[in-house]
Amino acid sequence: MFDMDEVTGRHLDWSLFRRFVRLIRPYRVAAVLAMVLLPMATAARLVQPFLVKIAIDNHIVPGRLAGLAQVAALFLAAACVESLLGFWQGYLAQGVGQKITADLRSRGFRHLLRLPVEYFDHHPSGRLVTRLTSDVENVGELFGSGVAAAFGEVFSLVFVVAAMLWLSPTLTLVAFALLPLLGMVLLLFRRRMRQAMRQVRARLAELNGYLAERIAGVGTVRLFGQEQRTLTEFADLQEDYRSCSFAAIRWDVFLFSALETIAALAIAGVLWRGGLSAMEGVATFGTLVAFLEYVQRFFAPLRKLSGQYSLLQASNASLERIFGLLDQQVEAGGVKLRGQGRGALHFDRVCFSYDGRDAVLTDLELDVAPGEMIGIVGDTGSGKTTLGRLLLKFYTPTRGQILLDGQQLDALDPTEVRRRIGWVSQEPFLFAGTVRDNLDPMGRLSDAQLRELLERCGAWAVVEGLGGLQGELMERGRNLSAGERQLLCLVRALAADPAILLFDEATSRLDAATEAVVQQQMERSRHGRTVLVIAHRLRSVQRADRIVLLHRGRIREIGTHSELLARQGLYARLWRLQRLDLNAAPVR
Numbered sequence: 001m002f003d004m005d006e007v008t009g010r011h012l013d014w015s016l017f018r019r020f021v022r023l024i025r026p027y028r029v030a031a032v033l034a035m036v037l038l039p040m041a042t043a044a045r046l047v048q049p050f051l052v053k054i055a056i057d058n059h060i061v062p063g064r065l066a067g068l069a070q071v072a073a074l075f076l077a078a079a080c081v082e083s084l085l086g087f088w089q090g091y092l093a094q095g096v097g098q099k100i101t102a103d104l105r106s107r108g109f110r111h112l113l114r115l116p117v118e119y120f121d122h123h124p125s126g127r128l129v130t131r132l133t134s135d136v137e138n139v140g141e142l143f144g145s146g147v148a149a150a151f152g153e154v155f156s157l158v159f160v161v162a163a164m165l166w167l168s169p170t171l172t173l174v175a176f177a178l179l180p181l182l183g184m185v186l187l188l189f190r191r192r193m194r195q196a197m198r199q200v201r202a203r204l205a206e207l208n209g210y211l212a213e214r215i216a217g218v219g220t221v222r223l224f225g226q227e228q229r230t231l232t233e234f235a236d237l238q239e240d241y242r243s244c245s246f247a248a249i250r251w252d253v254f255l256f257s258a259l260e261t262i263a264a265l266a267i268a269g270v271l272w273r274g275g276l277s278a279m280e281g282v283a284t285f286g287t288l289v290a291f292l293e294y295v296q297r298f299f300a301p302l303r304k305l306s307g308q309y310s311l312l313q314a315s316n317a318s319l320e321r322i323f324g325l326l327d328q329q330v331e332a333g334g335v336k337l338r339g340q341g342r343g344a345l346h347f348d349r350v351c352f353s354y355d356g357r358d359a360v361l362t363d364l365e366l367d368v369a370p371g372e373m374i375g376i377v378g379d380t381g382s383g384k385t386t387l388g389r390l391l392l393k394f395y396t397p398t399r400g401q402i403l404l405d406g407q408q409l410d411a412l413d414p415t416e417v418r419r420r421i422g423w424v425s426q427e428p429f430l431f432a433g434t435v436r437d438n439l440d441p442m443g444r445l446s447d448a449q450l451r452e453l454l455e456r457c458g459a460w461a462v463v464e465g466l467g468g469l470q471g472e473l474m475e476r477g478r479n480l481s482a483g484e485r486q487l488l489c490l491v492r493a494l495a496a497d498p499a500i501l502l503f504d505e506a507t508s509r510l511d512a513a514t515e516a517v518v519q520q521q522m523e524r525s526r527h528g529r530t531v532l533v534i535a536h537r538l539r540s541v542q543r544a545d546r547i548v549l550l551h552r553g554r555i556r557e558i559g560t561h562s563e564l565l566a567r568q569g570l571y572a573r574l575w576r577l578q579r580l581d582l583n584a585a586p587v588r
Ligand SMILES: Nc1ncnc2c1ncn2[C@@H]1O[C@H](COP(=O)(O)OP(=O)(O)OP(=O)(O)O)[C@@H](O)[C@H]1O
Pocket: 121, 354, 355, 360, 378, 379, 380, 381, 382, 383, 384, 385, 386, 387, 426
């Protein structure tokens, strides 16, 4: 189900890497400068052993003090240049890394907002948050601490090998005798680390997904006394994550120790062979000291490169996941709606299934005239909400088509369609922020108009309690009751003044008095627009022009309230049941 988070086991992907390089393009000047400074800083570092050799061979061993101070000063200057260039290089490289992180996060979020609603059915929010946080950060680090640093280390290796060969080809052969072993170790490490890093990313996403869901549902966890079970499940996920991370660390430590051992063996070999050469007078003492220093500096970049390889693997897994997200097809655009739109709807043999197997709506045929009020009723799971979602273009019919004001919904721009439809969903959702921003996000109404609308809907008292239109709502409108939230969502839909109003159980959480006020307002706002009211309480749709009764995804009955009662069918039975006529037969 969560395909994107699974471990693909693919090799280091150069096509991903090429796409990563394209992210650097806007900052190429700083990036190139960082790359140029790196070899310069490395050269300043690697010239130091050579200066030590000159000091020993030309001054200390022959006892010639003249010029020694200059060599020491040169050494100091090289060290200072190294620090200074290192600072600027790090500053630029990390800066570019941070900018890439910010860009990628914005791009990812922008893309996420344009994905079809269906995508979110299969991708829990916690996992998506992981992609936009730690995955993005990994990728940002890839330049700052990965690519640029690796470039420096490779340069350093080339410089060191050249210096070693120049100083003594024989000692270089001795130092490199264990290179095949080193190659085998690196190969083994590379293979294991790749797998380990992918596992780490996938397990972290799983852990975050679980955390986000349980935090959102903490009340339910407590209600059913599921704290212990939740903790146990969390501990299992945590253990998976820990053991995968530990496996990665184990391979890191293994590589470090293996490199240390090989380096020690190489140094011992050089000491032995170089010591003999020095005694035989074949090599100078200074050459031996400088050579030993270079051998150490040969292994240091290898150690760092292996660390960068781990980072590269982590970033590769992250790149795979982020580009996977960016490659998701965004919601298709479409043509503009012609004319002002009067809210005419035609459902032409519409069929729909969420999973491609179980039909949720079948052969739905319905004509809605502009200005008509249609009640949609039916048992739980009969497809009422789904009908609304199709209208809002959150999903596309699997067969048949919907026409809005004579135009095929399929071909229309989803943003335009949604602008024409005011929707109050079953789960009223408000954002943290001011009441005003929530109720009129597009800034259509003046404060006075908004207040008037609130008063007409009986919602001004709620807003007044929050401190007026500038009052603050907490996350998801948590500082309001469910009914108050619903009331504000109703006002939000009306404030947009759409051609079609779609109320999905929009008054289910209101008390009788408030519902009566809202019903009145709905009646008033009917004029000049089409209204679809999805409801369980038949009383709420009693006054509709027509009522559609859905049963298992099909239209079972259609007509006015009195027509349907007269028909003595399912609607009539439901009506009697809701009037608490206990003699009514159960609905089947
Ligand atoms: N996102 C989804 N993914 C898969 N199946 C879904 C999804 N949403 C709804 N369904 C299924 O589609 C069917 C119809 O759901 P829908 O929400 O349209 O029913 P409803 O008539 O609005 O029910 P209720 O009166 O409970 O709100 C249900 O069987 C449900 O399991």
